[in-house]
Amino acid sequence: MRRVLDTLYDGAAGLAALFLLGLLTMVLLAIVSRLWHFMVPGIDAYAGYLMAASGFLALAHTFKRGEHIRVTLLLNLLQGRWRRALELWALAVSTLLAWLFAFYAAKLTWESWQFNDISTGNDATPLWIPQLGMAVGALIFAIALLDELCLEALGRQRPKASAEALRNE
Amino acid sequence: MNDLAITALLVLSLFVILGSGVWIGLTLSGVAWIGMQLFSARPAGDAMAVTIWGAASSWTLTALPLFIWMGEILFRTRLSQDMFKGLAPWVQGLPGRLLHTNVIGCTIFAAVSGSSAATCATIGKMTLPELQRRGYPEAMTVGTLAGASTLGLLIPPSIIMIVYGVMAEVSISRLFIAGVFPGLLLAVLFSGYIMVWALRHPEQIPRSTERLSLAQKIAATRSLLPVVLLIAGVLGSIYVGIATATEAAAVGVVGALLLSALQGSLDWRSFRDALMGATRLYCMIALILAGAAFLTLSMGYIGLPRHLAAWIASLGLSQAQLIAALAVFYIVLGCFLDGISMVVLTMGVLMPTVQAAGIDPIWFGIFVVLVVEMAQITPPVGFNLFVLQGMTGRELTWIARVTLPMFALMALGLTLIYLFPGFVTWLPRQMMAG
Amino acid sequence: QTKWDLPAAYPATNFHSENLAQFAADVDKASGGKLKITVHPNASLFKAPEIKRAVQGGQAQAGEILLVNFQNEWPIYGADGLPFLADSYDEAVKLWKAQRPMLEKKLAEQGMMVLYAVPWPPQGIYSKKPINSAADLKGVKWRAYSPATARIAELVGAQPVTVQAAELSQAMATGVVEAYMSSGSTGYDTKTYEHLKYWYDTQAWLPKNAVIVNKKAFDALDKPTQDALLKAAAEAEARGLAMSKKTNTETLEKLKAAGMQILPPSPQLKADLAKVGETMLKEWLDKAGPEGKALIDAYRK
Ligand code: NA
Numbered sequence: 001m002r003r004v005l006d007t008l009y010d011g012a013a014g015l016a017a018l019f020l021l022g023l024l025t026m027v028l029l030a031i032v033s034r035l036w037h038f039m040v041p042g043i044d045a046y047a048g049y050l051m052a053a054s055g056f057l058a059l060a061h062t063f064k065r066g067e068h069i070r071v072t073l074l075l076n077l078l079q080g081r082w083r084r085a086l087e088l089w090a091l092a093v094s095t096l097l098a099w100l101f102a103f104y105a106a107k108l109t110w111e112s113w114q115f116n117d118i119s120t121g122n123d124a125t126p127l128w129i130p131q132l133g134m135a136v137g138a139l140i141f142a143i144a145l146l147d148e149l150c151l152e153a154l155g156r157q158r159p160k161a162s163a164e165a166l167r168n169e
Numbered sequence: 170m171n172d173l174a175i176t177a178l179l180v181l182s183l184f185v186i187l188g189s190g191v192w193i194g195l196t197l198s199g200v201a202w203i204g205m206q207l208f209s210a211r212p213a214g215d216a217m218a219v220t221i222w223g224a225a226s227s228w229t230l231t232a233l234p235l236f237i238w239m240g241e242i243l244f245r246t247r248l249s250q251d252m253f254k255g256l257a258p259w260v261q262g263l264p265g266r267l268l269h270t271n272v273i274g275c276t277i278f279a280a281v282s283g284s285s286a287a288t289c290a291t292i293g294k295m296t297l298p299e300l301q302r303r304g305y306p307e308a309m310t311v312g313t314l315a316g317a318s319t320l321g322l323l324i325p326p327s328i329i330m331i332v333y334g335v336m337a338e339v340s341i342s343r344l345f346i347a348g349v350f351p352g353l354l355l356a357v358l359f360s361g362y363i364m365v366w367a368l369r370h371p372e373q374i375p376r377s378t379e380r381l382s383l384a385q386k387i388a389a390t391r392s393l394l395p396v397v398l399l400i401a402g403v404l405g406s407i408y409v410g411i412a413t414a415t416e417a418a419a420v421g422v423v424g425a426l427l428l429s430a431l432q433g434s435l436d437w438r439s440f441r442d443a444l445m446g447a448t449r450l451y452c453m454i455a456l457i458l459a460g461a462a463f464l465t466l467s468m469g470y471i472g473l474p475r476h477l478a479a480w481i482a483s484l485g486l487s488q489a490q491l492i493a494a495l496a497v498f499y500i501v502l503g504c505f506l507d508g509i510s511m512v513v514l515t516m517g518v519l520m521p522t523v524q525a526a527g528i529d530p531i532w533f534g535i536f537v538v539l540v541v542e543m544a545q546i547t548p549p550v551g552f553n554l555f556v557l558q559g560m561t562g563r564e565l566t567w568i569a570r571v572t573l574p575m576f577a578l579m580a581l582g583l584t585l586i587y588l589f590p591g592f593v594t595w596l597p598r599q600m601m602a603g
Numbered sequence: 604q605t606k607w608d609l610p611a612a613y614p615a616t617n618f619h620s621e622n623l624a625q626f627a628a629d630v631d632k633a634s635g636g637k638l639k640i641t642v643h644p645n646a647s648l649f650k651a652p653e654i655k656r657a658v659q660g661g662q663a664q665a666g667e668i669l670l671v672n673f674q675n676e677w678p679i680y681g682a683d684g685l686p687f688l689a690d691s692y693d694e695a696v697k698l699w700k701a702q703r704p705m706l707e708k709k710l711a712e713q714g715m716m717v718l719y720a721v722p723w724p725p726q727g728i729y730s731k732k733p734i735n736s737a738a739d740l741k742g743v744k745w746r747a748y749s750p751a752t753a754r755i756a757e758l759v760g761a762q763p764v765t766v767q768a769a770e771l772s773q774a775m776a777t778g779v780v781e782a783y784m785s786s787g788s789t790g791y792d793t794k795t796y797e798h799l800k801y802w803y804d805t806q807a808w809l810p811k812n813a814v815i816v817n818k819k820a821f822d823a824l825d826k827p828t829q830d831a832l833l834k835a836a837a838e839a840e841a842r843g844l845a846m847s848k849k850t851n852t853e854t855l856e857k858l859k860a861a862g863m864q865i866l867p868p869s870p871q872l873k874a875d876l877a878k879v880g881e882t883m884l885k886e887w888l889d890k891a892g893p894e895g896k897a898l899i900d901a902y903r904k
Pocket residue numbers: 278279280281282283284320321322323324325326327
């Protein structure tokens with residue numbers, strides 16, 4: 001189970017990196033197409049979709065690496081049981097919010113398909129396709145948070161990549 | 170429930186959720202959710218998804234991940250060492266020495282990037298590790314970087330100026346030109362502060378290791394060539410008309426890859442590390458941007474900023490009073506909203522009042538950009554603080570504290586452009602004449 | 604008391620937004636304060652492409668959309684953007700009369716209805732260089748911001764470029780964009796006269812903004828309020844048309860004062876563009892099928 005989940009987070013992040021590469025390609029294509037007089041319709045829209053997919057798909061992996069930021073002032077002041085209680089509370093609230101987002105992102109995508117919502121730009125893309133990236137990314141993020149919440153509740157939290165390591169990078 | 174009570178409740182819930190350690194992007198959505206459910210009679214969820222999708226997929230944002238990527242590539246080359254080698258002989262004589270690289274780096278990079286978060290991430294990737302390795306105090310390196318990187322907004326090109334220009338029907342080119350002197354003014358203020366600080370704390374600045382002759386200085390300056398070429402390439406692509414300001418970020422990534430290849434530091438590993446690093450740092454910011462977009466929507470429905478702006482407009486203040494009131498208004502608002510949202514939510518209500526008070530819309534634009542810059546570094550919601558927390562792993566409150574002097578300097582800058590409006594208006598006027 | 608939100612995409616000072624503000628005030632008064640509409644101009648609530656979706660999904664009870672934006676979804680929306688099909692205010696009104704029943708049917712299927720529509724001023728060509736015929740447009744960097752403007756570029760041999768509205772001003776300054784089609788008022792608002800010196804008053808088409816409303820939200824109103832809303836909408840339509848005409852004359856004057864040359868298209872250019880219009884109409888009819896044919900027949904009747 002652990003292996004499956006970690007593969008899921010890292011696999012999605014790999015895909016996110018590929019999409020970032022795709023974003024670069026799109027923007028370069030926009031420049032090159034002007035220089036060499038050809039037209040790729042809707043290139044700006046594709047760049048936006050790739051960026052969105054990249055951002056959402058990397059959420060879980062970034063979270064698991066401890067690179068999403070939060071205010072830990074109070075947490076660091078507390079010790080022992082109180083600290084764990086607050087950590088559980090923070091994780092529980094975050095998990096709830098992440099699942100809400102995942103649900104509504106999925107609903108948006110579903111409705112885009114139902115409403116036959118099509119991009120108004122030159123690309124004329126059915127919007128559910130790019131929105132799928134957001135929905136899937138949000139869902140994986142919500143799973144990662146629930147995963148973390150369970151680990152914390154069971155006291156099986158793995159040590160995080162320390163902030164020190166980050167600082168030296 | 171009146172506006173005051175709503176504001177109090179939302180601010181309270183923001184502090185409670187944020188303080189309890191909920192991740193920042195999720196906190197913002199949480200507060201937005203509470204606000205919308207309680208005070209707007211509109212279901213929050215669907216609107217949240219529509220808005221976050223729109224914000225996350227918008228073309229104007231594409232420059233941000235690309236500039237972040239560029240920073241990650243440069244960080245893995247010898248470029249930052251080279252930049253320091255080249256600049257060192259020239260700033261050695263100044264009190265504060267290499268701390269000035271933050272200000273110089275940001276001022277130059279601001280001419281390439283339209284966003285302050287991108288400026289912060291790119292320059293920070295180069296200067297933070299170098300300055301720390303050389304033993305400069307972290308409070309000063311982080312603080313001056315946070316302040317100086319906000320210049321990304323004031324020195325053209327600038328996203329926020331485009332937003333303001335469209336809303337206030339002011340020429341964007343003229344706004345861009347008007348930002349140049351105030352931007353340099355701020356840079357001088359930051360550098361001046363570094364010097365004063367260094368003179369008062371000489372023991373905290375690492376000693377200069379070498380004395381160079383002029384010929385040696387000039388020889389060392391050659392190390393600046395790669396950086397200069399890269400910046401010139403990116404800037405050139407904009408002004409020659411090859412790329413738009415947003416697309417220039419892609420030129421930057423390609424240029425950084427080229428440089429890295431020429432220096433022999435480009436291999437599969439460094440490429441992959443830079444790409445993954447950029448993906449994560451952008452993802453971190455994207456989650457917060459998503460939360461901020463939803464919070465903006467929620468504020469739009471509840472109408473708090475609009476009501477406050479309308480209230481200020483109704484006071485019948487004199488010009489000076491109005492400017493003072495607006496400065497306070499935007500600084501307070503800037504603690505909780507990001508800059509663009511602040512402008513979009515209030516400008517429609519305020520612009521007629523500003524015009525009626527006889528305030529020059531170009532001058533007011535620069536005023537707005539300055540307060541938006543300040544919003545970037547005020548807690549709890551300050552994007553440059555977030556970027557720096559992501560890069561240094563330091564506590565948000567610590568970063569906000571070390572940045573406080575920069576906030577004061579920007580307030581001073583604001584006062585100066587009020588007392589000497591020529592800083593803003595002189596250059597665009599020359600352009601009109603020419 | 605019912606409260607509605609009405610997102611719109613254009614600045615508060617644009618005549619469409621001013622008309623909306625007046626409409627909201629009229630509704631407030633006519634309904635005796637029972638229906639309060641808050642107009643959110645300048646895309647401050649939802650951005651232009653999101654507004655229709657937001658009304659459909661009930662996130663906003665009403666909204667203002669640019670019809671031609673939605674032609675990817677249904678070709679009839681795109682009739683607004685067919686060059687030289689309806690090339691004057693009178694023709695635009697006529698086209699709207701033919702479109703309206705079809706639109707009402709389509710929107711009803713999606714749980715919405717249309718309140719009123721107001722045309723933008725007629726579209727002309729902004730250009731850096733003088734244009735005497737379509738041949739002068741060959742290779743010119745032409746901003747293609749919609750499927751129609753992209754197709755025109757292809758047909759006249761111009762080089763279509765993708766540049767976002769936010770970057771238009773800078774793109775014109777650096778020569779990334781050398782020509783684009785829009786109304787006099789848009790050119791004035793975007794300060795196009797600082798960079799491009801010619802505007803050809805081709806009167807190619809008059810795209811319309813429509814104010815739409817969520818059907819469920821409308822049905823939830825009592826009868827007198829519904830009537831008040833519809834009456835105010837009819838007034839807004841008439842007022843908007845007059846405002847559009849007035850804005851057109853005024854902005855053309857202002858453009859002239861700012862140094863822009865406002866020129867009638869040469870007979871050659873006119874003939875060339877008419878040919879483009881015919882081709883595009885044919886292509887559109889192929890895409891729009893019998894519905895499209897019915898619309899054109901109703902319009903030309
Ligand atoms: Na800038």
